[in-house]
Amino acid sequence: MGELSELFAPERIAVVGATDREGSVGDAIMRNLLDSFAGEVVPVNPSRESVFGRTALDSVGEADADLAVVVVPPDVAVDVVREAGETGIKNVVVITAGFGETGSDGAAREQELIDVATAYDINLVGPNSLGIMSTPVGMNATFGPEDATPGRMSFMSQSGAFITAVLDWANDQGIGFKDVVSLGNEAVLDESDFIRAWGEDAETDVIIGYLEGIDDGQKFIETAREVTGETPIVLVKSGRTDAGAQAASSHTGTIAGSDEAYETGLEQAGVIRAESVQGLFDAARVLESQPLPAKDGVAIVTNAGGPGVMTTDAIGDSRLSMASFEDATLDAFSEALPPEGNIYNPVDVVGDADNERFREALDVALGDENVGSGLVLACPTAVLDYEGLAEDAAALQEKHDKPVAACLMGGKRVERAAETLSAAGIPNYFDPARAVGGLDALAEFRDISVREYEAPRTFEVDRERAREILSSVEKRADTRLGVEAMGLLDAYGIETPAGGIADAPVDALEIAERIDGDVVMKIVSPDILHKSDIGGVKIGVANEDVIDAYEDLVSRARNYQPDATIIGVQVQEAVDLDEGVETIVGMNRDPQFGPLLLFGLGGIFVETLEDTAFRVAPVSESEAEAMTREIDSAPLLRGARGRDPVDIAGVIETIERLSQLVTDFPAILELDINPLVATPDGVEAVDVRLTVDPDKL
Known part of the structure; x- marks a missing residue:
């Protein structure tokens, strides 16, 4: 099973904090192990001469064990793990609570635990864990009341209580398990590590789990993709709130709540998401046997x-x-x-x-x-x-x-x-x-098992120009950029209409005279997000009206918000919306999965209709293409009611280029291109809005 083989198949287990005091965790773990474990169980307790008739050792360093199960108080547990590492024990389960789940002092202890495990290359489960089981060797290193029936599912959970309930129910149903892991705080080993291990395990036919969160979404996707070609993964992921969007200022951020990232990430990883515990086992049982x-x-x-x-x-x-x-x-x-x-x-x-x-x-x-x-x-x-x-x-x-x-x-x-x-x-x-x-x-x-995952395409771009534009927020009080950052899209090969930003009426006229035909003019202010709502956009402005339009736009902005920062007025080549479809391409950076891309119907209807598709970046060409098919309004893109189909290839490439941009620059927290106008002849990004974290540049 790879690097975790001894964790689930030890020959000698040391229980640090072992006791036969009824009702204690150390007593429950000893009883469970002595009941069925095929190997040797060594109690470690300097306060006792013997536990369950077995000589108690003074320290874990004397145990010569393959696995140490730690049940001592949190202020002692770190020293126990350090001693285990010093004596060559590579597998440790920390049952003890009182770490990251308890506040700043506990978090500091947990970091110390991580540092020790890293220094000694220890496979550490927990802390704050119910324990682990493995039925082939009869190991029940938990303090739960039920043992597992042997089977070919391996089961992980971020809730120890959920494990005890499941085992009690599963034994009545005749459902068996190969390995069971209570993940606890996941200080070192997390769900991805066990997915990788069980994917290599010939005795595990199905991987199932209950998760409340995933700390490293990118690692999870990469790991699960390697496994699901052969071994199915079925998970219940609790929590379907939009908490991730509470502080969002873009359309994408407003629409893309935390559960969209999980739903999308699990789908891209090849994981089957169950809607309930019943659904979890309904799927797992049939996948195990049919x-x-x-x-x-x-x-x-x-x-x-x-x-x-x-x-x-x-x-x-x-x-x-x-x-x-x-x-x-x-x-x-x-x-x-x-x-x-x-x-x-x-x-x-x-x-x-x-x-x-x-x-x-x-x-x-x-x-x-x-x-x-x-x-x-x-x-x-x-x-x-x-x-x-x-x-x-x-x-x-x-x-x-x-x-x-x-x-x-x-x-x-x-x-x-x-x-x-x-x-x-x-x-x-x-x-x-x-x-x-x-x-x-x-x-x-x-x-899922026959999917072929493509590598994302890499485009020739001007990263230095992009970095320079993003760095402009360092000189501003506001970290948001609007149409003044259109050059960022140009740097990454995303087509934009001709034009520029003027900070005086005469400059606006000069820009307009370089453009054939009437122009579009928009107020440029990081403080005014919905420009059309305040009359901050003028369409079809002739050259002779540009100066008056400039002054009117600035006046409207001042009346709407006197303290707003006015950068100027954008003068832009008009895009024929009658021949195209207004779409949106955006990104909201999820705390767990990273850049979450959005594509959908854009313009003024984006938040009303929410006709959108999501992917975690970076995306391949086929994933970008799938996004254009998944929205309800996809027929509009491909030619509905006698309309000519738009340049789908151009839309797909724009999604890919945006994917590369937000992957290259983690400082971009959220970004909207809205609208991205798609016509039969091409695509153009008409407006952009983004938020930047200057500390990550």
């Missing part, structure tokens, strides 16, 4: 019309589809079913169907080339034996090597049949929507 479907078509075989309709609705809400049967299949159904049966999908074998009729119909359905997976849906009747139906479903799943989900509805009469199905790797669900959800997870992972 083959992947070659096609999205599902065949439903049922003895109940109503539940069949419910299941059809659920399929309509998923990535799956109702399979269309071949003519030979329909002929076979006609011979096998009574006249009142339905030979089309969902196949209704009628309420009086016995096991033979059900088995024959399922066999025919799974044999159809258009069917990727099957769903057995039944309600109890006097002529149907559920256990026999379960045996038939298991045999036919193996015969056709296609995934099968079961929805044998009922109570006690289902129990033995469900056990038969479970033994064959077929989950049984009471709710048809959950059965569809399981099959949908298989199709989702099939698509």
Whole structure:
């Protein structure tokens, strides 16, 4: 399993703070380990001669252990970890709380813990951890009340309490685990480290987890992408608030809340995000045991019309589809079913169907080339034996090597049949929507597993010019830049209309005279974000009206906000909006995932319609192209209602160039190009707004 192999397969474990005092954490860990661990358990406690009849050592340095589990007070724990490192122990689990979760003093202790672990190259779990488990060696190094049933899922959680609840429930459900990790404060090892380790572990078929946050989103995406080609990852991520957007001043920042970054980051990483704990295990169980479907078509075989309709609705809400049967299949159904049966999908074998009729119909359905997976849906009747139906479903799943989900509805009469199905790797669900959800997870992972990730394109740009423009905020009280930073886009090859910024009426006229036709004029002020709302934009200004327009724009700005900083007036070549589509390309820097790109319908409707797509930068050409397809208004770009399609390639390249810009300069906290006008002949960035952190330049 790579560098964490000894963490999950130690031969000798030292429990530092071991005791047999009932009700203590040290007592619970010792009891759990002594109950089933295949190796040797060494208690370390200088205050005791023995613990559970085993000689207690005075220090961890005497233990000669592969793994140390630390249960001493926080002010002692750091010294224990240091001594473990000095004596060559490479794996440590710190159960002790009282670190970063408790305030500044605890945070300082945690940093010291990190420094020690780094100095001695220690794989450290925690602190503030419930502990870890690994069923192949019988190791339960936790203070939880339940051991894990052996299985082929590996499970991590940022909540120790969630682990105890899950294990209690999973044991009743017959769900097993290979490894279990309570991540705690993740001072050293985090979710990405365990994903990498379990991705290399031949005994882990599915990785599952509960996360409240991800500290290093870029590392997470890179690591998960390496794993999900072979091993599925299913996570519950709690917290769907927009807290990340509270301080945002741009359109992108307003729209892109914290959950958009997680949703996007997990999708780009190839992770299946479950909406609930039930969904987590519904997906994990089927991924652990079922083959992947070659096609999205599902065949439903049922003895109940109503539940069949419910299941059809659920399929309509998923990535799956109702399979269309071949003519030979329909002929076979006609011979096998009574006249009142339905030979089309969902196949209704009628309420009086016995096991033979059900088995024959399922066999025919799974044999159809258009069917990727099957769903057995039944309600109890006097002529149907559920256990026999379960045996038939298991045999036919193996015969056709296609995934099968079961929805044998009922109570006690289902129990033995469900056990038969479970033994064959077929989950049984009471709710048809959950059965569809399981099959949908298989199709989702099939698509993930065949993804090919491209490297982002790198464009020739003028980084020094860009840096110079961004550095202009160092001389200003405000860290926001507007159209005065249009040269930043030029430096990165993003097309902008001809024009410039004038700080006097005569200068405005000089710029206008260099432009063919009427011009657009806009007030330039970092304090006035929505210029059109105050009449700060004039369109179609002829040369003879430029001076008056300049003075009027400045006057309007002064009346609106007397203390506003007025940089001048932008004079710009007019862009024909009738021939194009106003879009927005933007970025908001997420604290965990970094630059979160946005593309969508722009102009004045951006915040009203919020027709947007997101990606974490840097993005490849195919990812940028996908963003242009995902918005609801995508048909406007590709030619709807007789309009000519816009320059999609130009839009895609603009997204890529912006991706490179915000990746090159972490100082850019948020940025909007709005509108980016896309026409059949090209794209032009008409307006820009950004916020810069001068300390990161």
